[in-house]
Amino acid sequence: MTYVDDELNSQPECWTRAAEEAARHTAALPTAGERVVIVGCGTSYFMAQSAAALREDAGLGETDAFAASEFPRGRAYDRVVALTRSGTTTEVLELLTELKGRTRTIALTADPETPVMGAADDVVVLDFADERSVVQTRFATTALTLLRAHLGLHTDAVVTDARAALAAELPEGLVERTQFTFLGRGWTVGLANEAGLKMREASLSWTEAYPAMEYRHGPISISTAGTATWMFGEAPDGLAEQVRDTGAMWVPGELDPLAELVRAQRLAVAVAAARGLDPDRPRHLTRSVILAP
Numbered sequence: 001m002t003y004v005d006d007e008l009n010s011q012p013e014c015w016t017r018a019a020e021e022a023a024r025h026t027a028a029l030p031t032a033g034e035r036v037v038i039v040g041c042g043t044s045y046f047m048a049q050s051a052a053a054l055r056e057d058a059g060l061g062e063t064d065a066f067a068a069s070e071f072p073r074g075r076a077y078d079r080v081v082a083l084t085r086s087g088t089t090t091e092v093l094e095l096l097t098e099l100k101g102r103t104r105t106i107a108l109t110a111d112p113e114t115p116v117m118g119a120a121d122d123v124v125v126l127d128f129a130d131e132r133s134v135v136q137t138r139f140a141t142t143a144l145t146l147l148r149a150h151l152g153l154h155t156d157a158v159v160t161d162a163r164a165a166l167a168a169e170l171p172e173g174l175v176e177r178t179q180f181t182f183l184g185r186g187w188t189v190g191l192a193n194e195a196g197l198k199m200r201e202a203s204l205s206w207t208e209a210y211p212a213m214e215y216r217h218g219p220i221s222i223s224t225a226g227t228a229t230w231m232f233g234e235a236p237d238g239l240a241e242q243v244r245d246t247g248a249m250w251v252p253g254e255l256d257p258l259a260e261l262v263r264a265q266r267l268a269v270a271v272a273a274a275r276g277l278d279p280d281r282p283r284h285l286t287r288s289v290i291l292a293p
Helices: 003-009 011-027 044-057 090-099 138-149 154-167 188-203 239-245 257-274
Strands: 036-040 063-067 077-085 104-109 124-125 181-183 206-211 229-230 250-253
Touching: 003 011, 003 124, 003 257, 011 154, 036 044, 036 090, 044 063, 044 077, 044 104, 044 138, 044 188, 077 090, 090 104, 124 257, 138 257, 154 257, 181 188, 181 257, 188 257, 229 239, 239 250
Parallel strands: 036 063, 036 077, 077 104, 104 124, 181 206, 181 229, 229 250
Antiparallel strands: none
């Protein structure tokens, strides 16, 4: 078993613990009415997209999401939330250092022995969800679970769905597809983006991700008998039939969307194995991007 296999299989337990601990971090996390931005890099940026959409849709305040390198310096926020598994990512640390003393910052991280501990005003450490793998799985989903719980949007049903996602067989013929597209709506667009990233990182697959309503505006043209289109959440009316009419495989989102991401993580590992790749050693990638001065 690979590191990433072991880590993705531990997600139900990690989510349960994160939900239980969310109340301990209430004072550090954004309060209702604050103008908030959530930042990260790579996987953490896509989790930021989902968390921001969830918070704003819940009516708790205007919430943006940006890659840390694209933070808009001209905008004013009450609080900046940074997601960083390693606590060493250059772009995140530079942004937190720049904002020190000007804007309240909080970091969610997995490692309490890294520079982010001093860079942020508040820190939530999810060390039980840390990972050896380069490819992120459980830390990202655990951080999002903590934020969902803080928003009052997490239930035990999410964990039940995660266990189902780990136990069920992947759809027959899915691993053999040559191209994968992931679709989302609202908060699940970030999850779709992350599913695509997992496939690229672990299995070198050709993957794309879009808001579901955008798929008919051009991207559907690549759908064919060798492709698969996977929906996170409820699909727009008629889209499943349109995709099937192209000959492509349609994969509906039948579980909580975060649990669907677990299924996509499993697919990435399965495709890597089928292609003779080691998902613990993804090409050209390291666990953290640390740029030279």
